[in-house]
Amino acid sequence: MLRYLLLLVGILALGACSNTKYLQQNQTLYVSSTVDVNGDILNSEKQDIRSSLSSKSLMTQQPNKKLLATRIKVWLYNQKYNEKKSSWFWNMVLSKRNMEEPVVYDSAKTRESISRMTSYLHNQGFFYATVEADASEKRRKTSVTYKVNTGRNFVLDKITYEVPDSNILAVVQANQNLSLLKKGVAYKSATLSSERERLTRIIRDAGYYKFGRDAIEFEVDTLNKALFRNSLNPFEGFVNIFTENKGREKPTMDVEVRIKNPEDSTNATWQRYHISKIYAYPDFPLNGNPNDSTLRQDNRKYITIRSHQDVLKPKTLSKSILLRPGETYSLQQYNNTVNKLYDLGVWQFVTLQYKENKDTAHGLDAYLFLTPRRRQELGVNFEVSNSSDYTLGSGVSLNYRHINLAKSATQLSMSLNTGIELVNKQVEGWVLQSREFGGEMGFTWPRFALPFNIRQAARSNVKTRLTFGANYLSRIERFDITSINLSYGYDWNESLYKRWIVKPFTLNYVGVNLDPNFKAQTVDPNPYLKRSFEPALIGGESVSFIYSNNDLLHQRHYSYFRANIEESGLWLNGINSLVDMATGRKSNIESLTKVNISNFVKMEADYRHYWRLGVHSGLATRIYAGVGIPYSTSSVLPYVRQFTSGGPNSIRAFRLRTLGPGSYKDTSASAQIFPDQTGDMKLEGNVEYRFDLLRMFGGTINLKGATFLDMGNIWMIKKDLTRPGSEFRFDQLYHDLAIGTGAGLRLDFSFFLIRLDWGIPVKVPYYADSNNGWYLSEWNLGDGKWRRDNIIWNIAIGYPF
Secondary structure, three states: OHHHHHHHHHHHHHOOOOOOOOOOOOOOEEEEEEEEEEOOOOHHHHHHHHHHHOOOOOOOOOOOOOEOOEOHHHHHHHHHHOOOOOOHHHHHHOOHHHOOOOOEOOHHHHHHHHHHHHHHHHHOOOOOOEEEEEEEEEOOEEEEEEEEEOOOOOEEEEEEEEOOOHHHHHHHHHOHHHOOOOOOOEOOHHHHHHHHHHHHHHHHHOOOOOOOHHHEEEEEEOOOOOOOOOOOOOOOOOHHHHHHHOOOOOOEEEEEEEEOOOOOOOOOOOOOOEEEEEEEEOOOOOOOOOOOOOOEEEEOOOOEEEEOOOOOOHHHHHHHOOOOOOOEOOHHHHHHHHHHHHHOOOEEEEEEEEEEOOOOOOEEEEEEEEEEOOOEEEEEEEEEEEEOOEEEEEEEEEEEEEEEEOOOOEEEEEEEEEEEEEEEEOOOEEEEEEEEEEEEEEEEEOOOOOOOOOOOOOOOOOEEEEEEEEEEEEEOOOEEEEEEEEEEEEEEEOOOOEEEEEEEEEEEEEEEEEOHHHHHHHHOOOHHHHHHOOOEEEEEEEEEEEEEOOOHHHOOEEEEEEEEEEEEOHHHHHHHHHHHHHOOOOOOHHHHHOOEEOOEEEEEEEEEEEEEOOOOEEEEEEEEEEEEEEOOOOOOOOHHHOEOOOOOOOOOOOOOOOOOOOOOOOOOHHHHHOOOOOEOEEEEEEEEEEEEEEEEOOOOEEEEEEEEEEEEEEEEOOOOOOOOOOEOOHHHHHHHOEEEEEEEEEEEOOOOEEEEEEEEEEEOOOOOOOOOOEOHHHOOOOOHHHHHHHOEEEEEEOOOO
């Protein structure tokens, strides 16, 4: 074994050696390329241009990549194909993904790269740009430096329109505020292409079914001359004629947008189309025939249904089809209808086709071909986990769903789950720490379920949800918690990026049964814990707003924001007072249930931003803030609504529930076996750099890496005499912040991800020193005991944020 280990070390060393001895006499190894950008532009623009010019599409020849400061993949390639190495060890090492063919420098490809780079810069509005290549050779290795001078880029000045069809011109002018062509904006050929697509979309959306993008042309004029009609590559061969603009601070150009009439001689102008008839096929197979004579036909008010069997009630189907006879054809209405039908969850495939009606001038018949999904689904999930407060956890969940109850697109879902946590102790061995089981049942309607009608946007995707659930959690020799919850609310999309979740009714009963020893030794001495573990009746409402723009239009970076506010006690206290009055002050909800009503307001905000730093890496950031305020007769938040810190999805350098509140550190014996610190307030920030490492098993599994920095803590709003330093104070915020760093590995199976993180503390709020808790001076990575006590392992499913 030592022999092969030494051989592997030798391979890494030899990988740094020259790979040129296998080249032919007139060949050199292409080892590096750099792009030096100069010009009258911002540094951020230079960085973007440098990144674009370095892409494979423009720089046609890419040098061999280095690994651990060596071109070891090239060396391994030579071992296989030149040295003809072959043994079980070499066959294992010399797999295709570990080798790379040496790149032989080709001057013709350098010239092709110069041509592509120049053309690219012209299309970005840099018409004075020059690109030169400087190739240097040393020891049969070639490095190339591309020297780029961008000059100044053209900006748009005057935008005019030549549209002979007055109706089309009216549509364009009505949407001109959304135009991508604006005075002062830098010219880019891609901007003209995007504007062509935008104009095509809005014109077709106005009813012009046959309008095509080829009818739109752009004429660009910089010297009062019409230089070209199409913007795909307009400046090739015309660079020198712009020299008159070089003296200007910002060279400008005028753009004229031309929208031609149809070339068909029978139509002098574009024609607006209307919907004539609507045909729906709710049980259409993939290879079905719309003219099947065995189809039953049901003529309704707005649609004609052709089917073999009833999949959905005709009234429900008609409301879900947003098209109506006589309406103007609309591309947006086409998309809204398809999305609405998919959103019902009843169909696997939705196809909408238009055909011209032969009996009606400029009329369109709409055909909806709908392929149903399986109505019922049954699934079983198994889970094995590990955490900082238990050695092994396992769980099983059984899920059932009916997607079309009573043929009304109402969904019924039911789930049952159970799980256990085990701790491996040195003396007793494997010991059961906790067990849990519960279930939930829910109904989902594809509309606002209200006693009155409410207008909803076409693409709002409204859902009404009613859920009922119960859960039992037992921590052995600690406590038993029984939770029963009921909620009713609405979920809809305000727009493509904005979503609302409103629950006007939530009810949650929390029953607590404490172990006598745990109650006497841990809970009773701590008034805060004692109040937290009291049974609670939580009844109120909540509102959540979610914004996310992760789509094709935001590929370089995107954001996620979630704000939530929850109130408990307002309407429940009202009912309690009515019961009290109805019984002549003899009883109320609290006296009947022997449970106090919880009164509190809880607010949370979670903002995340993600940057894609190239193809194989990215940066993820998160800022979280939350606060819960008890009011009226309540002095603390219910235990199930309190904040915690630490663990795999929080500050990973601290174990779950061990951090805070504030600078407080629980050193009691019970805290060693039952860490359970909670608070009324939480602040947290995270930064994580994520990168790809390698693909395994033919690319089906990706191994990824990450480095991270976490900071934050929890606090009490009011002073707690039993936990000194736990209350929030602005002048102590810097001191109370905990900071941790670390690294991690992720196994990405596409459909789920397994995460392993190592965290190490950098700043510890309760560390007793005069340096505000900075912990770097205590690091002793060579000490095994120190590593066991301070380096925290976290295993979880999915990303932390």
